[in-house]
Amino acid sequence: MDWLTMDLIVARFNYWVYIVLMMIGLYAMIAKNNYMKKLIGMAIFQTAIMLFYVSIGTKKGASIPILDHHGGEHGAGSAHIAGEAALKVGEAAAAFPEAAAAAGTTNPLPHVLMLTAIVVGVATLGVAMAVVQKINDQYGSIEEDEVLKRIKL
Amino acid sequence: MKKVGLLTVLLTGALLMVGVFDFPAWGDPYSPANRYLSTHYVNQAEKETAVPNLVTAVLADYRSFDTMLETSVVFIAGLAIFAILRSIEGPLVQARKRTESREKRAEKRDAGGDGQDPDLIVQTTVRLLLPTIQLFAFYVVGHGHHSPGGGFQGGVILAAGLILVAMTFGLKNTLKQFSERRGLAFGSLGVLLFAGTGLLCALMGTQFLDYSVLEAVYPFTDEIMARSHSMLVVEIGVALTVMSMLYLIYANLASHGDMKKGL
Numbered sequence: 001m002d003w004l005t006m007d008l009i010v011a012r013f014n015y016w017v018y019i020v021l022m023m024i025g026l027y028a029m030i031a032k033n034n035y036m037k038k039l040i041g042m043a044i045f046q047t048a049i050m051l052f053y054v055s056i057g058t059k060k061g062a063s064i065p066i067l068d069h070h071g072g073e074h075g076a077g078s079a080h081i082a083g084e085a086a087l088k089v090g091e092a093a094a095a096f097p098e099a100a101a102a103a104g105t106t107n108p109l110p111h112v113l114m115l116t117a118i119v120v121g122v123a124t125l126g127v128a129m130a131v132v133q134k135i136n137d138q139y140g141s142i143e144e145d146e147v148l149k150r151i152k153l
Numbered sequence: 154m155k156k157v158g159l160l161t162v163l164l165t166g167a168l169l170m171v172g173v174f175d176f177p178a179w180g181d182p183y184s185p186a187n188r189y190l191s192t193h194y195v196n197q198a199e200k201e202t203a204v205p206n207l208v209t210a211v212l213a214d215y216r217s218f219d220t221m222l223e224t225s226v227v228f229i230a231g232l233a234i235f236a237i238l239r240s241i242e243g244p245l246v247q248a249r250k251r252t253e254s255r256e257k258r259a260e261k262r263d264a265g266g267d268g269q270d271p272d273l274i275v276q277t278t279v280r281l282l283l284p285t286i287q288l289f290a291f292y293v294v295g296h297g298h299h300s301p302g303g304g305f306q307g308g309v310i311l312a313a314g315l316i317l318v319a320m321t322f323g324l325k326n327t328l329k330q331f332s333e334r335r336g337l338a339f340g341s342l343g344v345l346l347f348a349g350t351g352l353l354c355a356l357m358g359t360q361f362l363d364y365s366v367l368e369a370v371y372p373f374t375d376e377i378m379a380r381s382h383s384m385l386v387v388e389i390g391v392a393l394t395v396m397s398m399l400y401l402i403y404a405n406l407a408s409h410g411d412m413k414k415g416l
Binding site: 007013014015016019022055056057058059060064065066068101102105108110111119122124126129130131134 | 161165169170178180183188191193195199207208210212216223226227230233234237238240299301309395402403409
């Protein structure tokens with residue numbers, strides 16, 4: 001039980017948060033009748049993915065991915081890991097010396113990917129809202145069942 | 154539908170939770186995502202590009218192809234909104250618009266025209282705030298190499314300033330200052346600046362968007378500083394596109410595509 005709480009829940013809580021958020025968004029997209037509410041669900045889904053990516057790039061005790069311009073003192077991460085896990089980390093550091101040198105700075109790659117994804121997400125959300133406006137023009141409603149009824153007429 | 158949705162969501166959630174067993178622990182510096190490519194960025198990017206903000210370095214140099222196409226996506230999304238909201242209307246919409254305009258005319262007759270003045274306090278506040286917002290946005294774009302910032306962020310701040318003006322002074326007055334035509338020109342200029350920088354590199358004999366050859370173009374630079382300077386040029390292009398496109402998306406959505414009356 002101790003293993004379960006420590007290894008699965010505490011050490012991986014970021015994944016639980018992203019799963020719960022993502023499922024809220026997915027449920028809204030499937031079950032809600034209103035198109036705007038479906039879009040809000042899509043936005044929540046997107047946010048969950050962004051959270052997932054950014055949390056993957058974190059390193060314990062590391063600083064932001066902006067280096068000190070004149071110092072250049074990084075590396076030798078201050079990750080504090082105790083007990084038998086420390087042995088494993090020592091092995092990993094020996095196997096991946098480049099990763100060991102980079103352990104003091106957060107992984108910049110997920111930040112880059114999500115930075116563009118946020119802005120593109122806003123733009124595509126705008127397109128979706130334009131389509132919803134057009135549907136409202138054409139069918140006089142943004143409720144899915146109403147629109148489907150009017151399409152069949 | 155609600156029960157089917159709930160069942161699907163619970164099933165998918167359970168499958169994802171099973172997948173969590175195989176994920177690396179939170180904050181593990183040796184997780185697969187932190188082992189390979191990103192270590193090169195962290196260890197070498199400042200030596201290779203003289204840019205301490207690694208996010209900007211990766212965004213505008215190592216992954217510049219990706220960023221160029223993302224900028225194009227923002228531009229194309231703006232164009233798509235124009236196409237969607239101003240497409241030719243079917244008979245249903247035309248009939249509805251006719252009745253709507255008849256109703257509106259009747260309303261206007263009753264109310265005696267719409268003389269809505271924006272609030273004086275809000276106007277004064279925005280007048281004071283806007284230069285600060287825009288100055289901060291320029292700082293975010295121009296200083297994005299050394300501090301948190303860059304083209305996307307600065308462009309969004311600029312667009313937020315423009316949208317603030319449109320909400321206070323009315324869309325019509327704002328469009329007089331920053332017209333639709335100018336917005337589209339700025340948007341395409343941004344993409345052109347990005348792609349043009351890449352094309353210039355290709356014309357000078359290396360790969361597309363390999364900035365190091367541009368040292369011949371900028372005065373007093375070496376190969377490393379040329380990459381840093383090109384990043385600034387590219388980020389300005391991104392900021393231009395993002396600013397004008399987000400503003401035009403707002404203007405179109407708020408006025409239902411006819412650019413007459415906003416929120």
